[in-house]
Amino acid sequence: MCQVALSSVIASSVDEVWETVKDFENPGKYLDAVAQCTMEGTGVGAVRNVQIHGGDFGIERMVHLDEENRTIAYAITDSSLPLSGYIAVMHLRDLGEDSCELGWSSVFEPKDGTDQEAVGFVENFYAGGFEGLKRLHEK
Numbered sequence: 083m084c085q086v087a088l089s090s091v092i093a094s095s096v097d098e099v100w101e102t103v104k105d106f107e108n109p110g111k112y113l114d115a116v117a118q119c120t121m122e123g124t125g126v127g128a129v130r131n132v133q134i135h136g137g138d139f140g141i142e143r144m145v146h147l148d149e150e151n152r153t154i155a156y157a158i159t160d161s162s163l164p165l166s167g168y169i170a171v172m173h174l175r176d177l178g179e180d181s182c183e184l185g186w187s188s189v190f191e192p193k194d195g196t197d198q199e200a201v202g203f204v205e206n207f208y209a210g211g212f213e214g215l216k217r218l219h220e221k
Contacts, residue, residue, distance in 0.1 A: 084197050086204045087187035090212035094219035096182035100152045112214035138162045165190045
C-alpha cells in the first residue's frame with residue numbers, strides 16, 4: 083500500500099479556498115489536467131466522472147464532507163489511471179491573516195508499474211492542484 087501526504091500554504095482566506103475545494107463538481111477550476119467533469123448526485127455519495135486531458139478518466143465518489151472542519155474525502159471507484167483502491171482526504175486549516183494550509187493525502191495501490199512511479203504520479207497531480215489553487219486565489 084502506498085501513501086502520499088503533502089501540504090501547501092495558500093495566501094488566501096480559508097473560506098474562499100474551501101468554497102473551491104468542496105465544489106466536487108468543478109475540479110477543473112484548479113486542476114489544469116481536468117478536461118471535463120460531469121456529476122450525479124450531491125453531497126456524500128455524489129459521483130463525478132472526471133475526464134483528463136490526454137484521454138484518461140476517473141470515476142470518483144465523495145465519501146466524506148465535514149463543513150465545520152473543512153474536510154472532504156473521495157474514492158476513485160474506476161479509472162484508467164495507474165492506481166487502484168485510491169482514497170484521498172483534503173483538509174484546509176486556517177492560518178489567519180488571509181492564509182490557509184491545504185493538506186492532501188491518500189492511500190492506494192499501484193495498478194501498473196512500481197510503488198515509486200505511482201507515488202510520483204500522485205505527487206505531481208497534487209502539486210498541480212496546489213499551484214492551481216494559488217493561481218485562482220492568491221492576490
